[in-house]
Amino acid sequence: MSALLAGALLPLLATVAAxxxxxxxxxxxxxxxxxxxxxxxxxxxxxxLLNGGLALWPHVRPARVDDHSDGAVGASLAxxxxxxxxxxxxxxxxxxxxxxxxxxxxxxFAVALFFIMRGAGTLESPFVRDYATWMPVGALAITWGLxxxxxxxxxxxxxxxVGFLIHVFSVGYMASDGGYARYFAxxxxxxxxxxxxxxxxxxxxxxxxxxxxGLASYLLIGFWFSERANADAGRKAxxxxxIGDFGFLVAMFLLFSxxxxxxxxxxxxxxxxxxxxxxxxxxxxxxxxxxxxxxxLPLYIWLPDAMAGPTPVSALIHAATMVTAGVYLxxxxxxxFSAAPQVSLFICLIGATTALFAAxxxxxxxxxxKVLAYSTVSQLGYMFxxxxxxxxxxxxxxxxxxxxxxxxLFLGAGAVIHAMHAAYHHAHQHDQDAQDLRNMGGxxxxxxxxxxxxxxxxxxxxxxxxLAGFFSKDEILSAVFVRAQGSPLAGASLLGVPGSVVLYLxxxxxxxxxxxxxxxxxxxxxxxxxxxxxxxxxxxAGLHEAPWxxxxxxxxxxxxxxxxxxxxxxxLMPLGPTQRLADWLEPVTGGASxxxxxxxxxxxxxxxxxxxxxxxxxxxxxxxxxxxxxxxxPDKDHAPVDTGFxxxxxxxxxxxxxxxxxxxxxxxxxxxxxxxxxxxVRLDRAFVAGxxxxxxxxxxxxxxLGAGDVGRYAWVIALGVVALLAAFTLR
Amino acid sequence: xxxxxxxxxxxxxxxxxxxxxxxxxxxxxxxxxELMLNAVNLSFVTFAKLHxxxxxxxxxxxxxxxxAEAAVGLAIVISVFRHFxxxxxxxxxxxxR
Numbered sequence: 001m002s003a004l005l006a007g008a009l010l011p012l013l014a015t016v017a018a019x020x021x022x023x024x025x026x027x028x029x030x031x032x033x034x035x036x037x038x039x040x041x042x043x044x045x046x047x048x049l050l051n052g053g054l055a056l057w058p059h060v061r062p063a064r065v066d067d068h069s070d071g072a073v074g075a076s077l078a079x080x081x082x083x084x085x086x087x088x089x090x091x092x093x094x095x096x097x098x099x100x101x102x103x104x105x106x107x108x109f110a111v112a113l114f115f116i117m118r119g120a121g122t123l124e125s126p127f128v129r130d131y132a133t134w135m136p137v138g139a140l141a142i143t144w145g146l147x148x149x150x151x152x153x154x155x156x157x158x159x160x161x162v163g164f165l166i167h168v169f170s171v172g173y174m175a176s177d178g179g180y181a182r183y184f185a186x187x188x189x190x191x192x193x194x195x196x197x198x199x200x201x202x203x204x205x206x207x208x209x210x211x212x213x214g215l216a217s218y219l220l221i222g223f224w225f226s227e228r229a230n231a232d233a234g235r236k237a238x239x240x241x242x243i244g245d246f247g248f249l250v251a252m253f254l255l256f257s258x259x260x261x262x263x264x265x266x267x268x269x270x271x272x273x274x275x276x277x278x279x280x281x282x283x284x285x286x287x288x289x290x291x292x293x294x295x296x297l298p299l300y301i302w303l304p305d306a307m308a309g310p311t312p313v314s315a316l317i318h319a320a321t322m323v324t325a326g327v328y329l330x331x332x333x334x335x336x337f338s339a340a341p342q343v344s345l346f347i348c349l350i351g352a353t354t355a356l357f358a359a360x361x362x363x364x365x366x367x368x369x370k371v372l373a374y375s376t377v378s379q380l381g382y383m384f385x386x387x388x389x390x391x392x393x394x395x396x397x398x399x400x401x402x403x404x405x406x407x408x409l410f411l412g413a414g415a416v417i418h419a420m421h422a423a424y425h426h427a428h429q430h431d432q433d434a435q436d437l438r439n440m441g442g443x444x445x446x447x448x449x450x451x452x453x454x455x456x457x458x459x460x461x462x463x464x465x466x467l468a469g470f471f472s473k474d475e476i477l478s479a480v481f482v483r484a485q486g487s488p489l490a491g492a493s494l495l496g497v498p499g500s501v502v503l504y505l506x507x508x509x510x511x512x513x514x515x516x517x518x519x520x521x522x523x524x525x526x527x528x529x530x531x532x533x534x535x536x537x538x539x540x541a542g543l544h545e546a547p548w549x550x551x552x553x554x555x556x557x558x559x560x561x562x563x564x565x566x567x568x569x570x571x572l573m574p575l576g577p578t579q580r581l582a583d584w585l586e587p588v589t590g591g592a593s594x595x596x597x598x599x600x601x602x603x604x605x606x607x608x609x610x611x612x613x614x615x616x617x618x619x620x621x622x623x624x625x626x627x628x629x630x631x632x633x634p635d636k637d638h639a640p641v642d643t644g645f646x647x648x649x650x651x652x653x654x655x656x657x658x659x660x661x662x663x664x665x666x667x668x669x670x671x672x673x674x675x676x677x678x679x680x681v682r683l684d685r686a687f688v689a690g691x692x693x694x695x696x697x698x699x700x701x702x703x704x705l706g707a708g709d710v711g712r713y714a715w716v717i718a719l720g721v722v723a724l725l726a727a728f729t730l731r
Numbered sequence: 732x733x734x735x736x737x738x739x740x741x742x743x744x745x746x747x748x749x750x751x752x753x754x755x756x757x758x759x760x761x762x763x764x765e766l767m768l769n770a771v772n773l774s775f776v777t778f779a780k781l782h783x784x785x786x787x788x789x790x791x792x793x794x795x796x797x798x799a800e801a802a803v804g805l806a807i808v809i810s811v812f813r814h815f816x817x818x819x820x821x822x823x824x825x826x827x828r
Contacts, residue, residue, distance in 0.1 A: 714751050714752050
């Protein structure tokens, strides 16, 4: 299929080839379909525009229905959406076609690109195309450039592939929502921005995508904005990310002042001779950006709140793709991070701490989506452990497998919530919480497909062989263990603590997190799907399995969660070709990886022991969960109130409340007292009132001049003539 | 000879200017403007003695315009008088507030 596509596109390439190429030397992909790389983000963008047009269509010509639209704009839009949902049914099929359709096309193109790249042999350098000049400023010429290499094509495959499945799922999940077309417009916009992020050939273009996904995330978290909590969650995500973006921007400024270039190829090459301090600062500021986007300590606080959006959004943006952008950035900027071993060690430690911290919170959450949200934060921590340890391919591997099983878990949660809503709707119990695990129980009988697929994902994330998560998590942990002895990373130190000790600590944290992961995921499954049903008899009659359009994507993701590990089998387990992903990414991250990892290795028996330990931990965790969470449970309304430490964990260590007291409220008070009352009001008086007085004085002067007194005009004219004559005479 | 004519012209012009600046009656103002025009005419013919016939041409032109201006101006003055019952320019401040 790829060959066919390439053949069909080849005659069209003459026009594109005429454009200036940024690299002079010939590249293996010159003249191939890769020249049409811009199509990849352009397709979802087109979908976003079309769906956006469909979403606005009824509002351009408002219905005759009087909607008393003098209220808040947002509320009136939401109510209008509800009012026009039936009328929209006419264009709904079009949205259902465009939304997933452009994703399928983009996925097909990404697959074609992948096979073309495989066919082109080993490509040592990325394929870069500049399509237009963006900011020509002095010596700096930032271009709209896209870059295709092994890492970006892999990311594009995950984004379009998983993205397509989630689009299909959304067709079912959002079917009765009034904002159907608006939803798909945002979702397509997100994918377009995400593709710009992973395909951009320079830091500024990546940043455009980075901000674009932030925007789409904000729009989708606050999708049901008529409820204040949802809109607040969207704003929180945006503001917390802004802190990270500040770091990213500073890193770009520093990079430009050091090298004078901002494109990946040029800047990384020009950095060669920079001082270690520059590398350290660059890596730290870049990581601040990553910590914001990828929800690492202490900037993780927005992600649990982001669950306010529709569940497929949580699956796509806040689990599978956007939140992994930070991991992608570290891998992309591997030449910078690998030259700053202290920062890498720091990232590794932050990742491990985040992983454990979030896992403990996930242990005691009752909201099904909150469990998954904290689980995502925890798994992202694992990825940062990997990229911090310089095992970039392991981090990207976990990114891919996590995209499969976490997207599946979220879609499964979506199917559960969908069924719970329908059940409560059926029983007219609209005040019940459809997301609370205490209200579920025994759903296996009503949602068999969801149950089975989610169990697969649970086993995958818990690290049970031979599912995907086992291989990727094991690779991360063994990479950390291996590097703890004899690697340059172990030689570095963090605040006086030798790197070796830090790495062993990180390994221990990782193992404990793996145990907790197995426990909390099994707990979720047991509470939701086994035991007695707690919805009440009337509601239980309304429970139903997800329709096929939602079930099929889940089944596909379940298959991927099973076989995903085959992407990168460890050499110890030759169940097929080993190390394929690592070999594939070798030209991008291989050098940087060896710079941190050196030639450190452990013997096979140790490695086997590590693997055995990992499996034991997973099985132990599942066993603990089975022993502990199979007892009957009162439903949410009758649940006992947590006390002591348990309550602290249930409240996520009250971080939000603490931040509110230490940061938000002082900031608010400072703004109100100093910035507003102290400065703004005074400036107001000085400038606004001053400007008013000035204008008034000028007006009065003019008024006196134009008094309508002809005699005075004559005097002015006469004096003017005298003045002119004097000026000419005395010149 | 030429100098005397120019001095007369300047004096006439100054008298006209002072009249325009100090008097309020529209008719008197009008007459002062005519005085200024004729002062200029005098200097035109004086200079025509030196520079050729161009000055005379201008004098004819100025007289023509002055005649037209007088006709229109007097008509306006009459209509102002009919409206306000006076021709005092101090009272003509319709454009004020």
